[in-house]
Amino acid sequence: MAAGLFALAGLWLAVPAAAQDEKAYQNAGRWNVVSVWVGPMFGYCAADTDNGQVQFRIATDGNSWQIGVPYYGRRGKVQGYYGFGDAAEMGAFAAEGDGWASMAIDRDQLDAFRNAPDFAVNLDRGLQVFNLDGAAAAIDLARQCARNQGKRQVAAAPQPNRAPAPPPPPPAPDVGRGCPPPGSVRSPATNVPVKVLFYNGTQVPLDIMWIDFNGQWKAYHRLKPDSNATQSTYAGHAWIAVDANGNCHGGVMMGDPRARGEGANEFQIWD
Structure with missing residues (x-):
């Protein structure tokens, strides 16, 4: 389907969806990473997947992140349900009238997309569940794409017989009394x-x-x-x-x- 105007806050003034152009950046398993342009101006990069019926997009302009799904209802703020494993949380999606509904996500939610097994959203298409297998690699690739302004970087030829110097060991972290060492405890990606x-x-x-x-x-x-x-x-x-x-x-x-x-x-x- 067409890219639509998946406008990140402050990125550009609203323009017709037809003025946008998607360019393939790189694939990451079942995810396709693309760069989106408005004429000669870089807009954002997105990691796309689908569940066989509906497309799902995680996008960034290098500063903020949004998720998006196809939407053909009314324009403006749209209340929908979403969640990891079950669409149990209510959120405000922005419908620009270009075939997409989008919602900003924070760093914790972005981390959840890396670790959770699936994501559910309920808008005008009813309940849709998306498999997040490979999402971590796709998110990293979308971030790289945005950092490169949507342009693939040509890797420099490796220099033979030169091994990279090992990184210095990290400083020992201070751990308060009764606290678990940093990184020793992590929350699992559960949905109960x-x-x-x-x-x-x-x-x-x-x-x-x-x-x-x-x-x-x-x-x-x-x-x-x-x-x-x-x-x-x-x-x-x-x-x-x-x-x-x-x-x-x-x-x-x-x-x-x-x-x-x-x-x-x-x-x-x-x-």
Whole structure:
């Protein structure tokens, strides 16, 4: 199908879809990476796949990322459902009237596309599920395409008998008391929802942090002493509670949808 105007925020003024041109960049398994141009001006790069019925696109202009699916409903903001494994989250898609509906995604969501097995979206075509096998390589290729302004780079001829110098060893990270070493714990790409509760029974404020798919810590809540917060998450996703000195309290906490009875999936954090 035609590229459509998959306009990333601030990238260019709206122009007719016919003025756009797609150029093949490189394939990555079942994904096709293309560059999109408006006349002589580079627009963005996109990794495309499909489920046999509907096309799906992950696109970047080198700064921000969006996802897109074909859409022929009304123009403007469109409420749709999406999610990894199940279309359970509501989101606002932008329909430009050019055959596409798009939605901006953040870095955490981009990481989820790298690790999750599939992605579901429910708009005017009904529920559509896309296999994300190979998405990580396709995302890297789309990023490279945008960095190169859509132009394939000719690799320089290798110099014989010259091995690259090994990189210096990384500095040893500082690990707070009670915290897992960086990268030692990662949340798995699961799609079974579970709701958890965190209670701060300590005498100091605590930051409740999610450990993402790459082992990075992402702050979600700041809990004062004797306060709590609920959080929707997924089975096996890892959470920690960190004080202002970088020390962890309560260990690594993971929700279990099979847990039953009083106190199930309620994490009480004490000194």
